[in-house]
Amino acid sequence: MNNICPWCGSEKAQINLWLKDEFLTKEDFHICECLSCGLQYTMPRPSKEKIGAYYKSDEYYSHQENKKGFIPKLYEAVKKVNLKHKLKIATKGLQVGKLLDIGCGVGDFIHVAEQQGWKCLGVEPSDDAKAIARKRIKANIINSEVLEEIPDESFDVITMWHVLEHVDDLKWQIEQLRRLIKPNGRIVIAVPNYKSYDGQFYKELWAAYDVPRHLNHFSKQTITKIFKTKELELKKTEKLIWDAYYISFMSEQYKHHKFPLVKGAFRGLLSNCKARCSGEWSSMVYVFERNL
Numbered sequence: 001m002n003n004i005c006p007w008c009g010s011e012k013a014q015i016n017l018w019l020k021d022e023f024l025t026k027e028d029f030h031i032c033e034c035l036s037c038g039l040q041y042t043m044p045r046p047s048k049e050k051i052g053a054y055y056k057s058d059e060y061y062s063h064q065e066n067k068k069g070f071i072p073k074l075y076e077a078v079k080k081v082n083l084k085h086k087l088k089i090a091t092k093g094l095q096v097g098k099l100l101d102i103g104c105g106v107g108d109f110i111h112v113a114e115q116q117g118w119k120c121l122g123v124e125p126s127d128d129a130k131a132i133a134r135k136r137i138k139a140n141i142i143n144s145e146v147l148e149e150i151p152d153e154s155f156d157v158i159t160m161w162h163v164l165e166h167v168d169d170l171k172w173q174i175e176q177l178r179r180l181i182k183p184n185g186r187i188v189i190a191v192p193n194y195k196s197y198d199g200q201f202y203k204e205l206w207a208a209y210d211v212p213r214h215l216n217h218f219s220k221q222t223i224t225k226i227f228k229t230k231e232l233e234l235k236k237t238e239k240l241i242w243d244a245y246y247i248s249f250m251s252e253q254y255k256h257h258k259f260p261l262v263k264g265a266f267r268g269l270l271s272n273c274k275a276r277c278s279g280e281w282s283s284m285v286y287v288f289e290r291n292l
């Protein structure tokens, strides 16, 4: 199968890592690095028809509700704190306006944004997630392709919380972001960072590679360069400190070592400590602004 960079279309790439779908199928994949633009991407890429099968698991947390046990309870508690932090990153200093949340899942983020008076629209491919979301939020939820029918410059804020790494048509998605954001509007993108300490430590067992559900793998350098070609300037970066613990815990499980919770907590703490100096957090939040 030919390597084709999902951003620049170059076929020149090197293989950086061989790894498995540790989460579900145990199938083999590899991570390519585009020698033209530097983007890292998963190969082989499942077709649009087949990708759905890789999401079919009761353990896929983002769409799960009301689970029992210590880890799900901890996950829910952390999620609440995280949501407030995310809302602050996305809306601090702005007047209340229109917000688009792409990959809204069951509507957690829109729920907190609506409580602050934001008029929201959600994009979500999963019918199950949509059905849950519609019971708890006011916002309309659409399929991704419907974005093309929305007029230019419709939103003050667009958020993608751990979504851009899943996107199949990266070029189309970033063109839509550029088209839909108002001048001086804010685009907030959270993605895993393979340059973080935990990414470098766990290597092919790093849970945030999550192949083939994650198709695109960004560093600060590559995402900044990609967005700049669309006149979207990086204004600042933020961190999501809990992701280092969660990803380290998952990675320890993939290693089949004893005490994954304790070891994951240690590795996550170490990752966050190192990131204070390096700026390479396990999950990065990039805040872009449209200048033109």
Ligand SMILES: [Zn+2]
Pocket: 005, 006, 007, 008, 009, 010, 034, 035, 036, 037, 038, 039
């Ligand atoms: Zn490229």
